Amino acid sequence: MNTRPLTPRRYLRALAAWVLLLLAVSAAAVVLGAENIWAWDAWDKTRDVLTLRLYSVLTAAVVGAALALAGLAFQALLRNPLAEPYVLGVSGGAGLGVILSSLYLTAVAAPVFGFVGALVTVGVVYAVAQRRGRLEPYTLLLTGVIINAFYGAAIMLVTALASPERRGEIAYWMMGTISTFDPKWSLVAVVGGLALAAAVLFAFLAKGFNLVAVGEDTAGALGVPVNRLRLVTFVTASLVTGASVALAGPIGFVGLICPHLLRMALGPDHRRLVPAVACFGASLLVAADLATRLLEGIGGVAPPVGVLTAMAGGPFFIYLLRTRWRRKTEIR
């Protein structure tokens, strides 16, 4: 795919294009929605709806960017194209942490416990399933299934022990929701800051991602501090996953769909993929959230955005498993 050198000018030009896409999608998502609010006689109501829509757009953007970046990082470092926070069980671990924190401690600490849950899961997956730093595709699938089943059971247990009104809240939150009447602006700012920091950090690590994807010894011999890179990347990816789960619940497959669509378009070079994945992940989830609100306009009820991404992501996952991934590994 690289037919010309990657220069700062080309890099910035591509970045600007991706940011423009995100801004365009975001603008559309603020303007459009379930109801027509463009009536001059009821400006107060219009303003309130616009504020909520702006909140949804910002939430979707930061969560989408965070999950897509985490997916890209896991795929690079585990050298497995199917690695993704949701599939790996990292989102489940974060979810359990968030639920435990909001039920028994304080909702304010939820992102911290989400991060702890995510990080513990990454540690377990890596300790149990990696061989020479690589996660074999089938091992990953099995490990993910088992870890997700475990967290599912733990979350059901916690839910069963909770009061009836909390049960409903937890069940709805677990579906992955963005549009809300209860905005948490400061949490959006925190997740946004983390996602932006992760994007900048990963942009600087992208050269190392490329080399580790080729092989650990190759990377090490080319001067990449592989162990430090792995630690920093796993902690960062866990951090943004935990924070975004605390904000919007476990939203699946964003971290799978975005990196793969962009790999098909841009090739495997992480230097180009990192900024693209951050902006495209944000745009995609903003668009998905807009879709839920437009569906609300048609059917009266907004489906949770996590349901939408899972319905699109499940078939996409099977497609990857059957075609792209199989074709490539068979050559090995």
Added chain:
Amino acid sequence: MATENRNPIAGDAYLAAEGLAFAYTPGEPVLRNLTVAVARGRLACVLGPNGCGKTTLLRMLVGLLVPSRGRVRLAGTPLEAYPPGSIARRVAYVPQETLAAVGFTALETVLMGRSPHTGALGFESSGDWHAAREALRRTDTERFAQRSLEDLSGGERQRVIIARALAQEPDVILLDEPTSFLDIRHQHGIYGLLRRLVTEEGKTVVAVSHDLSLAAAYADRLVLIDEGRVVAAGTPDEVIRPEVLSPVYETAVEVRTDEVTGRPYVLPRPPA
């Protein structure tokens, strides 16, 4: 300090392992007090039975593994005294082939060899691209530039990986069994290329090999390792001898001389 950094054992040694010891699991040493030195501008082949520590030695020579005892010196300076990442500008390592099907093209793969020379964000100058193109040319792989690595044959791919090592512009190239999985034409193609890099460009090349005759045909020096120690080191004529090889490989061998090249070659003689 300056005097301490000077190499005490081999005057012309460019890359030297001094008394290396290492064990992956305690009590099962892979290397025991291994000492070997390679002079600049030589092609050296490391030989030895499976599991004798050849790959471990190679990984130590490029700093991927740190010995539990002993040290590696590059140009007289211990590896640990080099700033992080700077060894990669002087030593290139070609691991034993494992293909990661990531989808990088040959050109992208070779450009990765520029990574020790580029900045944090990995922007490439026209100089980097020139070095990559030049490396493709020297390995006769220009026509694969835009082809995906996994679409190439084993021999083509190995040449591209060697091109990546060349793009690093190193003084030393270490290769771990560069010709395993290759047919005889490509085996000789690779060793002929390594030979040219040594004689025409003054590179220092160390290759691990299982093929005694192939190594004897191309190398200036052979190093025979067994059970983590150097058993024999010297010219092919000094190392390729039945009394040296037979005990190490626990196989009777006959050594003959190739009348065309004058180099020795090995015929295994299994018990009847």
